[in-house]
Amino acid sequence: MRDEMLAMVFHGANDLRLEPVPRPHVDAGSALVKVEAAAVCASDIRIYKGDKAAKAGTILGHELAAVVVEAGKDVSAVQVGDRVTMYPVIACGRCFYCQHGYRNMCIARRTLGYEYDGGFAEYMLATREVLELGNLVKVPPGLSAEEAALAEPLACCINGLQVLGLQPGETIVIVGAGPMGLMLTKLARISGAGRIIVSEPNEQRLEVAGQMGADVKVNPTREDLPLKVKEATDGLGADAAVVTVGVPGVAWETLKAVRRMGRVNLFAGFPRGSEAKVDLNLVHYGMVTVTASQSTTLTQFQRALTLMATGKIDLKPLITHRFPLTQGPLAFEKKIALEGLKPEILPGLR
16 A cells, blocks of 8 residues: 555645645554545535635545545454444534533534545545544445445434424425535425425526425525415415525525524524624514524434435435546536536545
């Protein structure tokens, strides 16, 4: 095995370089994995553009699947040949949030692809700390690497609906039909949502939303979302809504689409310094609950793998582009241009 490998290294805003770097060294408590698939996330694009912080010199990529190729003598959690993915939150394990099962809220967290070298590389190291935390999770039999790489975003969607408290038979509005919005649509469908309304300006994505389970499709560039929701609910409004696009004005429009005592989850991250003008009386007198969710717990991550492995959710239609690592920058270009849905980097692709 050669001493160098190819990786996509973040050096600062608008400075992502495909370059050779030293291959990680395995010690007694660590394991080396060979990356099979790594998906490009909207968060990766925000890091690249400088809208989200990451440590300079870090290899990006937090959605991945791999196979263990080397393990230290003290490693017992995995062995060579195991197919794995990685829960991306490297938590302290000691703070209030960790002690209560919310590692994603850890006050000292580090994150794969932000401060810890991620999956846009030929190989990745799972340190002793990562292994002891149980972050290296085995991929269930029969699940492809391309699908397993989507465990993290699907787990984030599980977190979003769990925080929202979606109940069987309820009407939900999903704002945005990008990969996350589409995953939420499918997840809401199998979770028993009575009516799913999806808002999306891109007609192609809106059609995919219909295929994923949307009952009502709204194009907000030519239709009034709150009005369309009221029409679909006999004037009542939706029980719940999820905002998957980081546009402050869209969040305000969504608040007007839910009924009194409805709930809105701010699922998407917003640009730094984002503010929105909100009619507080609408929230107060309507008793509207505004929630938010970010990242995922390890339990939700494991549940995402189970949903895919058992065939409850098929995310293969979302993978629209596949690139070898040598064309990794092109995957970013496609994502930035909103071409397709989910590009994946497959280091072994030739």
